[in-house]
Amino acid sequence: MSDDRRLPSWRPGPTRDALLGFLDQVTTVPVDRRVACFDNDGTLWCERPTYVQLDFFLDVLGQAVARDAEVAKRTEFAALLSGDREEIDALGLPRIAMALAGLCAGISPEVFTAMVRDFLDRARHQVLDRPIRATTYQPMLELLDELRALDFTISVVTGGGTEFVRALSEDLYGVPPERVVGTLLDYDVVDPDGSPSLVRSTRLFGKVNEGAAKVGNIATQLGRRPILGVGNSAGDRQMLAWADAGEAPTLALLVDHDDAEREFAYAGKAETLAESEPITEVALRGGWTVVSMARDWATVFPPLD
């Protein structure tokens, strides 16, 4: 295997061997069953110290406050802007997220997409010395390339907002909008004179895309079961278990963030879930392949231009 030029940012060892073994095996699988589902935050790109989507909405909030200082007085926004962790926890992420989503209510999908892309074009990571758009994981980009070469249908299955991830998925991952499965906000269809248009609402369409909802939403939105599931948190457990338990060959891949030097070291537990067992132990018990960022990745981030 040492001469294999695939996956150059993956260090030789059992993890890379497991990946290459899977890639060799799937050539016998009918193309319509070659479906791969990747979590986004912490799996395809960095999620620390904060989710990029939160950075985006804080940017939107900053602009809204610049236009009208009164906006800053809303309970959820006051807590966020003061950074009062206790108050933020007391309010809860769902309430704060919906308040932030409300900042974009009533605008068109095209304008929202343009806002996300404008943010990504200028946002830099708070700690890592690089643009946010370059905090994707180089080894994962190489894995996506190998899967594409094998005609896989690649999907990004995110707990984040579907439209937020759709605005960047083609550009960063080569994944078109219809293959992003996330937390959906519904639209209002405005049709006063026979010429319908869409504006963002603040109504959730279905469930927040975490845990068992990821399995249900993959089924309703993609209509196919993955044979490769890739994730990093407790919110990915059901998706990985479901992918893993399908007709062989299958692979469940879990990223362990154990690299404080090059990225961040933290336990793979979704903050919003109260599961007592670390997800890495679930992975080992289930025979999944655990990716140690520190040990298995020769390079973490893509080269800067």
Added chain:
Amino acid sequence: MSDDRRLPSWRPGPTRDALLGFLDQVTTVPVDRRVACFDNDGTLWCERPTYVQLDFFLDVLGQAVARDAEVAKRTEFAALLSGDREEIDALGLPRIAMALAGLCAGISPEVFTAMVRDFLDRARHQVLDRPIRATTYQPMLELLDELRALDFTISVVTGGGTEFVRALSEDLYGVPPERVVGTLLDYDVVDPDGSPSLVRSTRLFGKVNEGAAKVGNIATQLGRRPILGVGNSAGDRQMLAWADAGEAPTLALLVDHDDAEREFAYAGKAETLAESEPITEVALRGGWTVVSMARDWATVFPPLD
């Protein structure tokens, strides 16, 4: 244009010219904006005298009654089996549809898909002397081929059940499951021991995919606006108007079922909608391209093997 070998089943004339003109124009459109949305029943295949999906569920009902005669006594099923049109109308299509969907509650997506495919492998049309699977429209299959050659993202946007159409869309139209936008039933995710699986529920996930809901569901499920909309009924009006009003070039194509000899002649009005204006008049007023099946199609159905 007379030497153009594209679209051979479309007779020379203004409709074919409009199509070819659109196909020539879209070469200047970025590939990610080349999105085409086709209604299914009455647009891609025959919907008369009954929707194929209803034929399928009646077949499932027949099998259920063969196993247990008591099933036939349920109000909705008794009405269907007796063919009592007045009683059927009194109960209403939504109630009957949900009762029929209940026959498949609790089964896995894979089993449901296999049931649909088994039905399609043996079902023959009630009037036309051909298999149901050969009641697709040959001119539309040719149009799909031309769009594919231009790297269009082709979507089937159906009022019917998403999973029903997903079971046949790749085979009949070359459209993969994730590009079928329809009326969705939610799944129950069963996860007793850490190994999740899915079973069909009877809960609607979102709205019945007709009218304005088609526009909203294209946005939530595909995340892109079509530049080509193709339909045949009042339930397609908003989708066609939305496609037509986008950045040029766009095309809205409406099939007029005016061919009693080779197919069926009926007004393009969805039975479930109470719109007073015939959809063909809406089309003419909007400058859409109306396809006269009798005049514009040299061939209606594909050749039989």
